[in-house]
Amino acid sequence: MKNMVKPGLAIQYSVSLFGNLSSASGECHDTLLAEKTVFLIPESMCAMDPIWSKRDIAQYRFGDERRFARFGRDVGKLLITAEPPAPLQTNAQRCGQDAVRAIAFNIKLRFEAFHHSETPPRILEVKKHIESRTYFSTMPWQDLPVKTKGLALSTCRGIRSERVYLSALQPTTKWHRARPTDTEYTMEIVVPVSLPDKKKLIPSFHSCYASRTYVLYLSIKYKRDASIAVPSTMKLKLPLDIFRPGRSEINR
Numbered sequence: 001m002k003n004m005v006k007p008g009l010a011i012q013y014s015v016s017l018f019g020n021l022s023s024a025s026g027e028c029h030d031t032l033l034a035e036k037t038v039f040l041i042p043e044s045m046c047a048m049d050p051i052w053s054k055r056d057i058a059q060y061r062f063g064d065e066r067r068f069a070r071f072g073r074d075v076g077k078l079l080i081t082a083e084p085p086a087p088l089q090t091n092a093q094r095c096g097q098d099a100v101r102a103i104a105f106n107i108k109l110r111f112e113a114f115h116h117s118e119t120p121p122r123i124l125e126v127k128k129h130i131e132s133r134t135y136f137s138t139m140p141w142q143d144l145p146v147k148t149k150g151l152a153l154s155t156c157r158g159i160r161s162e163r164v165y166l167s168a169l170q171p172t173t174k175w176h177r178a179r180p181t182d183t184e185y186t187m188e189i190v191v192p193v194s195l196p197d198k199k200k201l202i203p204s205f206h207s208c209y210a211s212r213t214y215v216l217y218l219s220i221k222y223k224r225d226a227s228i229a230v231p232s233t234m235k236l237k238l239p240l241d242i243f244r245p246g247r248s249e250i251n252r
Helices: 054-059
Strands: 013-022 030-037 063-070 071-083 086-090 096-101 103-115 122-137 157-165 186-194 210-225 232-240
Touching: 063 232, 071 157, 071 232, 122 186
Parallel strands: none
Antiparallel strands: 013 030, 063 071, 071 103, 086 096, 103 186, 122 157, 122 210, 210 232
8 A cells, every 4th residue: 555645654554463461460451462464455346337437527538639731721530539448357366466457449530531532641659558546635535536736735635646658559450431432431449458567556446535546548649641750649538447356256
């Protein structure tokens, strides 16, 4: 739990055994007999709803749109959308490390050409990273906390963020159109998501005083045509859940 608070602070848990012992004078005192430090990991079940809530949908970006113009006239429009990916599942192993199952989801692209001579842009790369957000407070949260500028000024609440960069993807998928005369092109890119080796993230959870959530950032780099030297970028921001199934689910 040490990575859940600001530097300089720590949260620790321990199990202590006390015994009521009598002294030579006959007085009884509680004496610490044994103490064991424990590490608590919040556990999520497969059937639980996602941590992120649809009422907080404004903080995410499930789609992006870019209009293309040439000589002051619109010539096309590029739209990119994606649904929230399935949760990342982590299973505890005997060696103490967690094995994270990789997942994959689709990014849907649609290019609408306003003229038959206009061709869709070339998709160069999809960059992605995960941002972990740990919220902590000395007072109970009224609802699932979200990242706001006010948290930086609060004296009783705070947030700690950390980024985990994932491997980039160079898609090989081609644009498709139903008929040669169509001016609408579509494409679907399969994006894998897996954590780097030796990177351990605790499951998503929410409690009165502490919460852990994750956000998946996607940066889609493209070139409109070969004459443009610097590529352009469109961005998506999706909620991501990480969970560890209960013991009954692991043994199935």
